[in-house]
Amino acid sequence: MDNLKVTLPDGSVREVPRGTTPADIAKSISPRLADAVLVARLGEGSNAVEEGRLWDLSRPLEGDTKLSLLKPDDPDALYVQRHSAAHLLAAAVLELFPETKLGIGPPVENGFYYDFVRETPFSQDDLERIEAKMRELAAQNIANERKLLSKADALKMYTDWDQPFKRQLIEEKAADQMVSFYQSGKFIDFCLGPHVPHWGRLKAFKLMSIAGAYWKGQEGNPQMQRIYGTAWPTQKELDDYLNRLEEAKRRDHRKLGPELGLFSIEEQAGPGLIFWHPKGGLVRKLMEDWLRNELLRRGYDLVFTPHIMLLDLWKTSGHTGFYKESMFGPVEVEKAGYQLKPMNCPGHILIYKSRLRSYRELPVRLAELGTVYRYERSGVLHGLLRVRGFTQDDAHIFCRPDQIEGEIEDCVRFAWDTLKKFGFDDYVIELSDWDAAHPENYAGKPEDWHRATAALKNSMQRLNAPYKVIPGEAAFYGPKIDIKLIDAIGRPWQLTTVQFDFNLPPRFGLEYVGEDGARHQPLMVHRALWGSVERFFGVLIEHYAGAFPLWLAPVQVEVLPISEKNLDYAKQVEEKLKAAGFRVHLDDRNEKIQARIRDAQMQKVPYMAVVGAKEAEAGTVSVRERSKGDLGPRPLGQFVADLQSEAKN
Ligand SMILES: [Zn+2]
Ligand SMILES: [Zn+2]
Numbered sequence: 001m002d003n004l005k006v007t008l009p010d011g012s013v014r015e016v017p018r019g020t021t022p023a024d025i026a027k028s029i030s031p032r033l034a035d036a037v038l039v040a041r042l043g044e045g046s047n048a049v050e051e052g053r054l055w056d057l058s059r060p061l062e063g064d065t066k067l068s069l070l071k072p073d074d075p076d077a078l079y080v081q082r083h084s085a086a087h088l089l090a091a092a093v094l095e096l097f098p099e100t101k102l103g104i105g106p107p108v109e110n111g112f113y114y115d116f117v118r119e120t121p122f123s124q125d126d127l128e129r130i131e132a133k134m135r136e137l138a139a140q141n142i143a144n145e146r147k148l149l150s151k152a153d154a155l156k157m158y159t160d161w162d163q164p165f166k167r168q169l170i171e172e173k174a175a176d177q178m179v180s181f182y183q184s185g186k187f188i189d190f191c192l193g194p195h196v197p198h199w200g201r202l203k204a205f206k207l208m209s210i211a212g213a214y215w216k217g218q219e220g221n222p223q224m225q226r227i228y229g230t231a232w233p234t235q236k237e238l239d240d241y242l243n244r245l246e247e248a249k250r251r252d253h254r255k256l257g258p259e260l261g262l263f264s265i266e267e268q269a270g271p272g273l274i275f276w277h278p279k280g281g282l283v284r285k286l287m288e289d290w291l292r293n294e295l296l297r298r299g300y301d302l303v304f305t306p307h308i309m310l311l312d313l314w315k316t317s318g319h320t321g322f323y324k325e326s327m328f329g330p331v332e333v334e335k336a337g338y339q340l341k342p343m344n345c346p347g348h349i350l351i352y353k354s355r356l357r358s359y360r361e362l363p364v365r366l367a368e369l370g371t372v373y374r375y376e377r378s379g380v381l382h383g384l385l386r387v388r389g390f391t392q393d394d395a396h397i398f399c400r401p402d403q404i405e406g407e408i409e410d411c412v413r414f415a416w417d418t419l420k421k422f423g424f425d426d427y428v429i430e431l432s433d434w435d436a437a438h439p440e441n442y443a444g445k446p447e448d449w450h451r452a453t454a455a456l457k458n459s460m461q462r463l464n465a466p467y468k469v470i471p472g473e474a475a476f477y478g479p480k481i482d483i484k485l486i487d488a489i490g491r492p493w494q495l496t497t498v499q500f501d502f503n504l505p506p507r508f509g510l511e512y513v514g515e516d517g518a519r520h521q522p523l524m525v526h527r528a529l530w531g532s533v534e535r536f537f538g539v540l541i542e543h544y545a546g547a548f549p550l551w552l553a554p555v556q557v558e559v560l561p562i563s564e565k566n567l568d569y570a571k572q573v574e575e576k577l578k579a580a581g582f583r584v585h586l587d588d589r590n591e592k593i594q595a596r597i598r599d600a601q602m603q604k605v606p607y608m609a610v611v612g613a614k615e616a617e618a619g620t621v622s623v624r625e626r627s628k629g630d631l632g633p634r635p636l637g638q639f640v641a642d643l644q645s646e647a648k649n
Contacts, residue, residue: 005064016061023057023197026069037069038077038196048076056146056194072203072233082107084144084195085134085205085231090114091187092133093227096126102189103165103215103224110241111205111230115213117165122210122225130227131207141200142185146193154179154190165215165222166190204238205231247489253541254383260546260603262554263384263537272381272388274534279554282583283540284533286552288369290421291393291529298414300367300395305347307371311337316507317346322476326374344370345501345526348396349508352522357512362522363399363407369533370394384538391533398510398522401451408459408481408498411527415483415496418529422540423549426486429465431456432473443477444502452500452523453479477503487543495531495539500524547604547626550647557643558600559586559621562593562612569616573609573636580640582647601626609639 003015006025014025022040026033040055041048042065048054054076061067070077086105093100093116103115116122122130149157151174158167170179170190182191184199196202207229215221232238249255257263262280265273276284295302311330314320319327323342330337341347348366357364371391380386397407412429419427433453434442442449456479460467467481474480478500484492501524504510511519530536540548550556557577561570570586577584585605587596593610600608609621620633634642 004061006061007066009068019060021058021060022055022067022069025067026057033069036071038072038201039070039080039194041068041070041076042066049079052192054080054194057197059146059194078233079107080194081196081202081233082112082231084199085202085229086112086114087144087182087184087187087189087191087195088134088137088199088202089130089207089227089229090189091137091184092130094187095133095137096129101165102163104169105189111208111228113226113228115215115224115226117222117224122227127207127210127227134205137185138199138202140185141198143198144195145183147181147183147188148178149181151177151179154181202231203233204235205229206238206242244489248491248542251489251542251545253538256541256546257383262541270388271378272376272386274384274387274389280537282554283548283552284537287533287537291369294414294417295367295395298410300365303348303351303366303368305344305351305368305370306341308338308340309347311339313346314339317504318507319343319346326376328373328375340373342372342374344368344372344392344394345396345504349504349510352398352510353508357398357522359400359512359514362512363397363403365395365397367395384534387534390535392528393530393533395527397525397527399525400512400520401523404452404455404523404525405459405462407525408455409463411498411525412459412463412465412481412483415529419483419485423543424485424487428484428486428492429460429467430473430482430484431460431467431469432480432482433469433471434474434479435472441476442474448502449479456481475499477501485539487539488545493539495536496529497527497531499526501526550606550643553604553606554583555585555603555605556583557585557607557609558603558605559584560593560596560600560608560610561588562610566612566616570611573611573621576636577609577640580644582643597624607643
């Protein structure tokens with residue numbers, strides 16, 4: 001007989017007749033297991049989704065294989081639940097609005113969507129009705145069955161049904177004679193699968209929003225309505241996710257920025273361009289002061305380079321080739337093209353090159369808070385995080401090979417100190433290496449790559465820093481280390497980069513005179529700690545939910561006289577705090593004290609000093625802290641001393 005060998009994760013091998021399904025194997029192990037699993041994974045390795053190795057429990061195995069039976073909380077099984085939820089969504093839409101035309105419906109991060117064409121826009125009420133219908137269908141435990149149709153039959157079905165987008169997909173995508181479909185009751189979809197055995201296995205889902213989309217994501221194509229949903233293995237995980245979303249919304253820097261007087265984006269000036277308002281400007285000054293002092297302390301030189309430079313420079317650097325799509329178009333002046341700078345590197349290179357360098361003066365570390373402009377499509381712009389004009393905390397290090405490991409270590413230490421200073425304790429480090437199978441796709445010689453990657457690894461080891469290597473993730477010009485910080489609510493943010501460059505030094509003919517008197521090419525490293533001032537500020541706002549620590553708060557103390565009669569003493573308090581170097585605001589508006597306390601609270605001012613007749617007489621202030629509330633009266637001198645000690649830490 002024709003038997004198959006199935007190897008289970010524990011290494012045991014089962015011989016089963018051809019035609020056996022993963023469900024059969026699960027049942028033969030235990031009925032409990034058979035009830036618990038959702039889908040199977042064939043083979044091994046982490047890319048089962050991409051490689052099409054996920055398998056319906058009811059689909060017969062087709063050859064010898066490794067087999068894992070996946071429970072709902074396995075990430076691959078979760079992916080399948082979300083895909084099945086997308087089908088369930090489409091089925092519910094068709095039940096309620098049978099005339100709807102179907103686009104595509106894939107799983108995505110945290111959930112799924114389905115694209116529809118329908119003349120009437122879906123309303124919020126429709127969304128609720130659709131979700132209720134999804135629950136109704138799920139409660140019927142309708143099975144998801146894989147079916148094969150010939151391409152001709154599939155085309156005929158979609159023609160008769162008048163589903164032009166699906167028809168188009170069959171025409172374009174179905175190479176084989178037989179096309180796979182998934183049928184669930186009345187609903188059928190062109191789909192590679194796999195799916196959960198029946199819709200009753202979807203335990204926790206919710207429709208989230210409606211957005212516009214173009215068919216195939218291309219402008220000019222028919223407009224579709226995209227319904228987004230989220231799906232999780234359990235109700236608890238769904239609730240946790242919804243809470244995280246709420247929390248993220250509460251911290252959204254696009255909302256807090258204007259509320260706290262930090263920044264705005266002005267329609268009249270154009271998208272993706274940031275206006276720093278007085279309070280945001282003050283925070284920026286404090287951030288930059290700290291950074292510039294650290295740069296000088298750590299042996300960097302501060303430079304400034306022009307915002308616009310000859311187009312020819314960007315041809316030499318190669319940016320007009322590989323970076324063209326991200327640059328603003330050139331400007332013509334006196335018949336010469338000029339380019340708004342998308343990067344600071346060529347400017348720093350020109351400073352390095354302005355005279356012959358000796359091995360003795362290396363490393364040269366040039367730092368600039370350099371403002372750059374990049375073309376980002378308006379659709380991807382996002383508050384401070386994705387913008388068209390921003391200021392990088394950029395630096396370029398030119399050094400000898402024997403210096404490189406020390407330089408990398410210093411960069412990583414600098415990054416750590418920066419994260420700590422700004423209140424981040426958690427981070428992950430990723431090392432992006434090249435794809436060794438395709439050296440032709442990269443600048444630099446293989447030995448350059450090996451040496452640079454080894455230097456990165458050695459530095460990480462000496463720093464005792466755990467890191468993950470990601471092969472094939474490097475830019476074409478060199479390997480890099482990225483540090484992603486984890487914010488107060490567990491979200492990762494890509495900020496720090498330390499990046500080798502094997503491309504620019506030869507393009508610009510960079511040199512130094514070695515100890516041997518001969519000319520050598522220096523190593524070049526780009527590095528940014530915050531990434532950009534804008535992006536880092538956005539992350540800070542969300543991390544602190546706008547409540548900056550005392551040293552960064554634009555207003556540190558709000559002085560609040562209880563009534564007009566206490567104004568003189570309030571002014572004395574203000575003067576004393578200012579003299580001690582604090583940023584103070586006296587709120588003498590003609591409003592009730594409770595209303596002014598509430599306003600200071602809303603502005604997330606760290607401390608309020610409330611003063612009335614009692615305080616004036618005793619020489620005290622009644623202290624309120626923004627999160628702890630009323631701390632009671634304190635002698636003014638004591639309050640100043642307490643603030644000083646807190647600001648120092
Ligand atoms: Zn599908
Ligand atoms: Zn650079």
